Amino acid sequence: MSLGRIVRRKVRAAAAPAVFLALVGYFLWSATQGDRGLQASPLRQEELAAALAEQARAEAEVAMWERRIAGLRTRIDTDALDERARAMLNLSDPRDVIVPYDKGRRLF
Secondary structure (H helix, E strand, O other), X not given: OOHHHHHHHHHHHHHHHHHHHHHHHHHHHHHHXXXXXXXXXXXXXXXXXXXXXXXXXXXXXXXXXXXXXXXXXXXXXXXXXXXHHHHHHOOOOOOOOOOOOOHHHOOO
């Protein structure tokens, strides 16, 4: 047999195991170093914890707004609403009777 034929035979015999070893090597590297690998797992856990904290904060904010909106759905006394709006805006009606108080005897 010629030397070229022996070399081709050895190359063909080694080609399948070499491809198999390359694939195994790629998958092992990907399992440890890839974006879903073992070294990326702690980073993904931190991102998950941050996302869960953000979700809890958003749910608390939604609950707070739902409580505030529920308060608006009840029947509101128009006189009390008018009184409160005037107190907050520091306005008065010309028909209002204003009683001044001393500095030390403020109502609120």
